[in-house]
Amino acid sequence: MDKIETKLKGDHKMCRNNIRAIHDAFDVIGGKWKISIISCLSFNAMRFSELLKEVEGISGKMLSRELKELETNQLINREVLSTHPITVRYTLTDYGKTVQPLTQTIAKWGLNHRKKIIG
Template sequence: MEKKNITTKGVNKVCKHNIRAIHDALDVIGGRWKISIISCLTFQPMRYSELLREVEGISGKMLSRELKELELNQLIIREVLNTQPITVQYQLTEYGETLKHLTLTIADWGLNHRKQITEN
């Protein structure tokens, strides 16, 4: 019986550790728009106007806010290009690229979930 309590305590410790890590991740990439923005940028660098078109439903003000937060968290780079007129594009950092697999996994899950719900 004592062995079971140790195992239960170990599981609780791992569970708490995982939950804390999930909360940390969601603080950075959570919300309605960040994953969509990251997902768009996994395919190619994009200008602000391109992101505004691709991320359906986001307002310009919200896109600006989300891009600033993603840049602050070192997931994207804002690059000012020497063009006429000046162009700004956004791209994932090497660190941000580590989220590519996660976005693809979420997209796959979403497709499967939609099938599950619509077929039943």
């Protein structure tokens, strides 16, 4: 095997590993709503009703489902406060905060894309 063929096989393996990692990431944060929820919680803690208002277009049922999945993947904390009536507050975990650079990069790209396409 010559050097070029060896390098191509190595690149192929790196490409495959990158694709696998991207699929893993999208399994956790993919879909229409999770990045929006994470982005909102990047600014401050929010109650369910606040998230429902802030994430435009999401239904209560879908928000509940997405929050449970984000909690299962240890990206958010669900804190039940002993108020009357009971209040539930959501925050990013330290692990969830590691997604913030990604949401900021996506937002920046989206703004640039909007300018490029719309003007």
